[in-house]
Amino acid sequence: MKKILSAFLLLLVALLAAVSVGSADLSMWDSLKILLHRLPIAGEWVQLSGIGTVYETIVWEVRMPRVLLAAMTGGILAVVGSAYQGIFLNPLADPHILGVSSGAALGATMAMSAGLSVSVWGLGAVGLFAFAGALLTVFLVYQAAKIGGSLSVMHMLLTGTAISTMLSSMISLWMTFHHDQIVKVYMWTLGSFAAATWEKTAFLSVFAVVGTAVLCAGAGKLNLMMMGEEDAKCLGVDTGRLQKTFIVTSSLLVAAAVSVSGIIGFVGLIVPHCVRLLCGPDNRKVMPFSFFAGAIFLMACDTVARTVAAPTEVPVGVVTAMFGAPYFISLIWRERGRRGS
Amino acid sequence: MKNLKWKRIAAIGMLSMMMLAAGCGKTPDRAQDAGANTQAPETAQDASYPLTVTDSGGQEVTLGQKPEKIVSVAPNLTEIVCQLGAGDRLAGRSDYCDYPAEIVDVESVGTIFTPDMEKLIAITPDLVLVSTHFDEENAQKLQDLEIPVLTLFEEHDMEGVYAMIETLGQALGCVDEAEECVRKMQDTVSDVQEKVKDLEKPSVYYVVDYGENGDFTAGGDTFAGAMLEMAGGDNIAKEVAGWSITLEEIIEADPALILIAESRKDEFMQSAAYANLTAVKEGKVYGIDNNLLDRQGFRNAEGIRTLAEIFHPEAFE
16 A cells, blocks of 8 residues: 555656656746646645746646646556456557557548547547447457357457457558548557647546556456466356456546557556566556556656657657667566576 | 558658648638638738638638737748748748748747647747648647637649638738739749640659559649649649559550659669650659649749740740
């Protein structure tokens, strides 16, 4: 519990740090002052004299929702990654493995080509179609994997891969005939938080809080299941139900994350492994810490993405892989050194 | 395998960026396009603000006062702003805005797709000019912050470009300059068309892209395609809708002249696939400044003249 609290504090510190840097000509201290000014009680004590209102807009309307959105997306991807790696007993499982992202990308592609403009829950047409596409895909994968018997996770993995490949080629086909949309689709698939708003942040936070709580609550049972399905059943775990709960919750989480941010790879794959290397394989620890670690990691990556080459924005997916992979490898080295092998 | 696929998509992406730059993004509302410049008084040079103009997407944009801090996130609109003599009011541009040369001194706010919103807002612009590539959610965000966003694009013909220049002139309070600009363009174009009208049209192929991702040109319904015809050329892709053509079709048509961006000319001429084309063998491949064709604006008229001089050198002696 103490550790969780310190992880939360670390997240808060990282959040403040992320909000205080940016490309606008504004000092870190002034950014913090603007932020503190918005707080209920502390706000009374902070004077904003000398800081233009435009900077208030930048910090509060541009930076803050963006940083929060990145944090929640990172947390969601990492916690779902750890859940999938457990459920599928596969260290290479990531949040996109069931075809969610391909479905979302196909939905987004269609919305872009159709040029629709609707807005629900702060999501534009692209976000809504991506959300719907992601959910439809998981439903399809789930139903297809169930054909001819009960649900098996192995079938789900294979079906997911197959359907994901099929949807990707549908996107390619679509783009062949809609060349003018290729850049938009391509940029979308790289992922970005550039269009973050408070509405999107609110939308995602509902999923982040409820979904993560549901997943973490099942962590103990997941531990048992990973020792063997039969053993877990003997110990009174309804494994089928657990799998279903995990897959449905995770899919909803990923669909929501992808629809606000595009496809961001690597976070969901690597962060859970890093957490395991640091605090052992117990899912009751791995899952909540993955959420915090993923949140901090993606927030940091997005901060780099928007500042390192400003005003040109680097795709955040590029940053996650460039910084994440070497760190992950160094952790593996350290682990080996400790084991003396 | 996945990497290879994305690499290819990235390459195609670069290509279609060029096409986007040529303005093939959306279907404009033609009726509103044409009516765009009829809503405000055209008499005074300083049009009376607040002023409402209709952009190329059919949206009404209201300007509280004469824009003095303009950010243009589209290279062609940057060019028009400067042509209208309002270049000194530009406070921000995109990474791709490179003409006229002095514009490079203006601060950039990033790419034309996802600009740095912080930087853009920090400029406190009173007008943001964008084209089709601009992210709609970002545009919405600016509007929510009460920063007017004017979306202007044209993808079919010169009339649309004239209307676009006039709309922009109105928004900037440069109505006279806009009229002058359009008149100059019309003069150039009609002068060229007068010279080439009775001449035999050479068959022409305009290379937008070539190589392992396929061959791409400007079809009959595109803006660049229309320019080829106006300059007295016979576009071999005039039946094509859009940008795709096959190598077989190019060889079959065996164009008399080939046009390509200057920077890619040598590479194209050395490519084995095109070595048997008559134009390549006879050295009738001409490098051009493709921005004259791709960016809708004042320089299109110059582009038409440049093309006509290549097609019909005898008429310009």
